Amino acid sequence: MAASAIKPPLTAEIAASERQWIARGLERCSPLAFAGWMAPWLILLGVGIYATYLCLRYGLGATNLDNRFGFGLWIFLDLAVIALGAGAFFSGFLLYILKWKEIKAVISSAVVLGFLCYSGAMAILAIDVGQPLRSWFTFWHPNVHSMLTEVTFCITCYLIVLTIEYLPILLKNRRIKQVPSFLVFEWELHKLIPVMAGIGCLLSFFHQGSLGGLFGVMRGRPFAFREGFAIWPTTFFLFVLSAAAVGPSFIILTTKLVEKITSKRLVKEQVYQTLAKTTGVLLTAYIALKSVDTLIWLNSTSFNAGFAPWEYYEWKPFGGWILFAEIVVFGMVPALMLLSKRIRTRRGVIVLGALLACTGVVLNRFVMTIQTLALPTLSFDEFMTYMPNWVEFAVFGMVIAYAVIVYSLSYRYLNLFPQEKELSAGNVEVNDVPVR
Amino acid sequence: MFPFVDGFHWTFGHVLFLSIFGIVLAVIAVTLLVSLRRTARESKPGKAEAVRWKSEFHDLTDDERRCRHDLAGRVDHRHCHNEFDCRQCETHPKLASVTAAEFDFSTYGLDYPMDRFYHRGQTWVKRESDGTLTVGLTDLGKRLLGQPDRVNLPNTGDKVFANGRGWTASRGGVEVRILAPVDGEVIATGGPDSEFYLRVKPLETNPNLAHLLRGQEVSGWVRAQLEQLQILVTPAGSTASLADGGVLMEDLPKAQPEANWDKVYGEMFMAP
Numbered sequence: 001m002a003a004s005a006i007k008p009p010l011t012a013e014i015a016a017s018e019r020q021w022i023a024r025g026l027e028r029c030s031p032l033a034f035a036g037w038m039a040p041w042l043i044l045l046g047v048g049i050y051a052t053y054l055c056l057r058y059g060l061g062a063t064n065l066d067n068r069f070g071f072g073l074w075i076f077l078d079l080a081v082i083a084l085g086a087g088a089f090f091s092g093f094l095l096y097i098l099k100w101k102e103i104k105a106v107i108s109s110a111v112v113l114g115f116l117c118y119s120g121a122m123a124i125l126a127i128d129v130g131q132p133l134r135s136w137f138t139f140w141h142p143n144v145h146s147m148l149t150e151v152t153f154c155i156t157c158y159l160i161v162l163t164i165e166y167l168p169i170l171l172k173n174r175r176i177k178q179v180p181s182f183l184v185f186e187w188e189l190h191k192l193i194p195v196m197a198g199i200g201c202l203l204s205f206f207h208q209g210s211l212g213g214l215f216g217v218m219r220g221r222p223f224a225f226r227e228g229f230a231i232w233p234t235t236f237f238l239f240v241l242s243a244a245a246v247g248p249s250f251i252i253l254t255t256k257l258v259e260k261i262t263s264k265r266l267v268k269e270q271v272y273q274t275l276a277k278t279t280g281v282l283l284t285a286y287i288a289l290k291s292v293d294t295l296i297w298l299n300s301t302s303f304n305a306g307f308a309p310w311e312y313y314e315w316k317p318f319g320g321w322i323l324f325a326e327i328v329v330f331g332m333v334p335a336l337m338l339l340s341k342r343i344r345t346r347r348g349v350i351v352l353g354a355l356l357a358c359t360g361v362v363l364n365r366f367v368m369t370i371q372t373l374a375l376p377t378l379s380f381d382e383f384m385t386y387m388p389n390w391v392e393f394a395v396f397g398m399v400i401a402y403a404v405i406v407y408s409l410s411y412r413y414l415n416l417f418p419q420e421k422e423l424s425a426g427n428v429e430v431n432d433v434p435v436r
Numbered sequence: 437m438f439p440f441v442d443g444f445h446w447t448f449g450h451v452l453f454l455s456i457f458g459i460v461l462a463v464i465a466v467t468l469l470v471s472l473r474r475t476a477r478e479s480k481p482g483k484a485e486a487v488r489w490k491s492e493f494h495d496l497t498d499d500e501r502r503c504r505h506d507l508a509g510r511v512d513h514r515h516c517h518n519e520f521d522c523r524q525c526e527t528h529p530k531l532a533s534v535t536a537a538e539f540d541f542s543t544y545g546l547d548y549p550m551d552r553f554y555h556r557g558q559t560w561v562k563r564e565s566d567g568t569l570t571v572g573l574t575d576l577g578k579r580l581l582g583q584p585d586r587v588n589l590p591n592t593g594d595k596v597f598a599n600g601r602g603w604t605a606s607r608g609g610v611e612v613r614i615l616a617p618v619d620g621e622v623i624a625t626g627g628p629d630s631e632f633y634l635r636v637k638p639l640e641t642n643p644n645l646a647h648l649l650r651g652q653e654v655s656g657w658v659r660a661q662l663e664q665l666q667i668l669v670t671p672a673g674s675t676a677s678l679a680d681g682g683v684l685m686e687d688l689p690k691a692q693p694e695a696n697w698d699k700v701y702g703e704m705f706m707a708p
Contacts, residue, residue, distance in 0.1 A: 016609060024702030144449065157460055164468065172491075180484035181475060187491045188471040188478070195467050199460055415495075422497050 021175050021413050025421040027264070028412050038408060041401040048398020051391045055127050064389040069373055073388040074128040077396055079211060079365035081117040082155075083239070084358060087247030088114020088162060089204035092197035094278070105271045106251050108169045109416045113254060115162040116403040122159060124399050147214040154207030161200045165193060169414050205240055212239025215368045222305035223312050224372040226297060234293045235368070241289065245282035246361045248275040249338075249354035256351050258411060264424060266417040273341075276350045280338030283357055287331040294327065315383045318371050326367065330360025485600030489615075492708055493519045500703075504528075504649055507656030509536035519599070520556060521647045528646070541655045544662055545683035546575040553648035556657065557615030557706045559602065559633075561648060569618055569643070571602065571634040572626075576661060577614075580704055581607050581628070582687030589625040589633065596620060596636065598647065603633060607689055612701040617648060661704065668703060669695040 011032070018031050028034070054062040065072050091110040095103040126132040139156075142149040171177060171186035209232065215224040216233025226233040252275050259266050302309040313320040334356035338344050344353060374384045388396075410416060444450070478487055493501075503514035504522065510531050522528040552560040558577030562570045573581070584605040596602055602616030605628075620636030620643075627633060649657055662684075669692050685691045702708050 019698065024708050025699045027696075144453070150453075153457055157457075157464065160464060164464070177488075177491075180481070180488075181479045183491060184478045184484055184487045185471060185475040187487045188474040190491075190494075192467045192471055195463065199463055203460065418495065418497075422499070 021173060023174050023413075023415045025424075026415065027424060029262075034408075034412060038405060041404045041408075044397045044401035045405065048394045048396075048401060051394035052127055052398065054391055055395065056130070056132070059130060062391050064387060064392065069384050069386045071128065071369060071373060072386055073392045073396055074124050076366050076369045077399065078121045078124055078128070079369060080362045081121050081399075082208070082211065083243040083246060083361050083365060084250040085114045085117025085121075085247075086204060086208060086243035087249075087251040088117075088165075089158075089197075089200045090244045090247040091251065092165075092193075093201045096194040096197035097201065100274070102271050102274050105267050105417065105419045106255060106275070108414070108418070109255060109258075110247075110251050111162065111165045111169060112407060112410045112414075112416060113250065115159075115166045116406055118155065118159045118162055120399040120403055122155065123402070124395065127395055147210040147217060150210040151207045151214065154203045154210070158200060158203040158207065161196050161203065164189065165196055165200070168193065169410070169416070172415065173413055204243075208243040209236040209240045212236050212368075215372060218372075219305070221372050221375075221377060222302060222307050223375050223377075224368055225301065225305060226293065227301055234289075234296075238286065238290055238293060241282060241286040242361045242364060245279055245286050246358050249279045249334075249357040251275055252279075252350060252354040253358060254407075255417070256354075262411075264420065266420045266423065268419055268423065271419075272350050273344065276338045276344050276353060277341075279354065279357055280335055280340075280344070283331065283335040283360075284339055287327060287335050290331065291327060294323070312375055315375060318374070322363070322367060322371070326360055326363050330356050330363055334360065482595065482597050482600070485597050489599035490519060492706070495708060500706075502660065503531075504653040504657075505531040505534070507649075507660060508652040509656060510534040521598075523644050523646050536652060541652060543575075543655060543658050546579075546658060548575060548654050548658065550651070550654075553617070553645045553650055554654050554657070555615065555617030555648055557599075557602075557617070558704060559614060559617045561617045561645060563645075564635075567638070567641070568623060569620060569636045569638055570632045571617060571636060572632040573614070573628075576658065576665075576684070577705070578628075579684050579686055579688050580665075580700065581605055581612075582689050583607075584628055585609075587627055587633075589627065590622050592622055592624065594622045595639075596622060596634070607701075608693070608697055610698045610701055612705050613707045615706060618643060618645070665700070665704065668700045671695070 014031055022028050029037075051062075060066065060070075063072075087110045091103050091107055094100040095107050126135060129135075138149070138152050142152070168186045168190045171182045171189075177183045177186065212235035213228075213233055215221070216226040216228060216235030219225055224235070226235050228234045228236065252272055255267055255272075298309045302312075310320075312318070313323070334353040336343070337349055337353035338357070344350055370386070374386065376383050415421075478484065498515050501515040501517075503511065503516050505511045505528075506514045511534075516525075518525045548554065548560075552562045554560050554574060558574045558580070560572050560574055562572075564570055584607045586606045588604045590596060590603060596616035597619050598617060599615050602614045604611055604613050606612065614633075616634075618636060618638060619640075620638045622634055623637050624635035625633065626635075669688070671694060689695075689697055
């Protein structure tokens with residue numbers, strides 16, 4: 001009896017106190033429900049931290065990676081999240097450089113996603129490369145002939161840019177902004193964000209491209225090797241274009257997912273249409289160029305390297321289906337779905353199109369990393385199969401859990417979707433105001 | 437890589453790469469330093485309040501930014517981009533002279549005396565014969581707060597700034613900041629049981645109150661506010677119905693305690 005008399009006020013007190021951190025006008029679930037949502041992700045994070053300890057303590061021996069297959073699940077995850085995180089730089093480009101005002105509705109969420117993708121990628125790189133305490137070597141003694149040097153410098157700088165872009169969103173928290181100097185700093189930073197957006201575009205263009213160029217310049221891996229312009233192989237440009245194409249799609253997917261989980265409308269339909277159309281246009285351009293590039297590779301580049309291209313696809317499970325899936329199923333189909341207004345305005349098409357587009361680019365990164373490394377290139381070489389062990393999956397899961405936790409906290413305590421308040425009010429049907 | 441590291445060779449590639457990288461880092465550093473410098477300059481009490489208002493105005497929706505002349509029926513779908521400071525608006529004097537056609541003036545049963553100027557944060561200002569300004573809460577503002585549990589008024593001698601914090605009030609555990617409608621020095625304070633909240637000596641001899649609403653604008657604004665209030669206090673999932681022309685109750689939180697008053701106060705008093 002006594003316990004039940006004490007409990008409700010205590011819970012109410014916690015809820016009221018926590019409410020002071022949530023922006024006015026935004027409805028959020030109870031602290032208890034939120035804790036329930038976070039619990040499994042925190043467990044996954046904990047398991048991942050233990051796996052990270054094993055990796056740093058025992059090196060690659062703790063994983064299924066070896067000297068022949070030195071990069072696996074993690075490098076695939078790196079390339080995939082960096083491509084998906086391109087929504088941050090590309091939406092910044094659309095809003096601050098091209099002045100597409102509609103993008104304002106998702107820019108904060110895009111910045112948080114970008115920050116999480118890049119910081120997650122950096123964290124996993126530190127584990128993958130190992131010896132994180134010596135990471136400064138890469139800046140001090142870099143190999144100036146390596147595309148990775150450019151990637152390292154650009155990604156580091158871009159993570160700094162994303163952190164600066166994240167700051168104003170964070171400082172706008174209901175309680176934090178009560179501190180006058182934080183509020184003023186937020187406003188002053190906010191005014192200069194277009195500069196950061198411009199720098200972000202420059203850095204993203206080069207590191208997204210260099211990540212592609214990294215594979216395109218590998219003469220020793222003719223499956224990935226491509227001709228190009230000057231020092232840049234075609235994969236440089238294809239990576240930039242594909243990342244820009246799926247950035248908006250990833251924003252659509254994450255926003256729709258948050259809407260589904262929270263049962264709220266966060267963004268107006270017109271914003272989704274704009275993002276979807278942007279993906280449609282860019283994906284069409286990407287797939288057209290990718291098709292031309294593939295045809296040149298099939299008919300010329302591969303033969304010049306001493307390999308008939310179909311040989312690559314004889315190694316199962318990497319059959320010709322993977323090329324068909326990448327270009328047609330996850331390329332042409334979503335491009336058509338999102339490009340045509342008549343099709344994309346149908347119910348559910350935007351989500352399906354965005355999902356296919358993102359899958360296509362993720363598959364492309366898988367092909368460029370895992371398939372490239374698995375295929376034999378020397379006469380005494382063998383086809384390698386590789387399956388990550390639990391440690392690799394746990395570290396993979398840790399990065400996902402980290403992203404979900406930080407995004408959930410950001411969504412709860414920061415105003416990531418400026419249209420949410422308006423849309424939640426609009427959903428409520430008008431009733432009488434009490435009158436006497 | 438760097439000139440001071442062993443093995444460095446001056447090549448075009450090195451110079452280009454280092455130059456671009458150096459420029460990028462310099463731009464990032466300068467941006468941060470400029471922001472910090474401006475922050476140090478603008479963090480003084482009066483200026484910080486002005487920045488707070490700019491930041492909050494920036495986040496208002498188009499509906500919340502409706503121009504006073506739109507409210508008065510003089511123009512259609514016009515939004516403010518001047519932080520509701522019509523003294524800075526070039527179009528305001530031209531539109532102010534336009535007479536709206538067929539405008540139905542009403543304050544919907546609420547008391548909005550026409551000898552006063554109105555601020556969108558639910559306050560009014562009245563010029564007194566001795567040159568001072570009296571500041572009070574509008575009828576709608578009073579009904580929204582009902583009998584507040586606590587009111588924190590500034591001290592006599594304190595300065596208040598237009599769109600900055602005037603005073604705070606709390607009701608049912610929800611605190612709300614009431615925006616000051618004018619710049620001035622507080623010379624007397626009232627409260628919920630008084631006719632006014634603040635008496636202010638303006639910072640200028642003949643203060644320009646052109647940023648405050650008057651006449652037909654007040655009617656349009658009250659209508660928009662009542663429509664907004666209807667949406668805000670409606671319980672989620674209830675069926676739609678229209679107001680029947682009655683008058684708002686005097687103590688709304690008491691009449692509808694289940695409404696989200698944190699949200700209502702935030703929107704109605706412009707305190708996000």
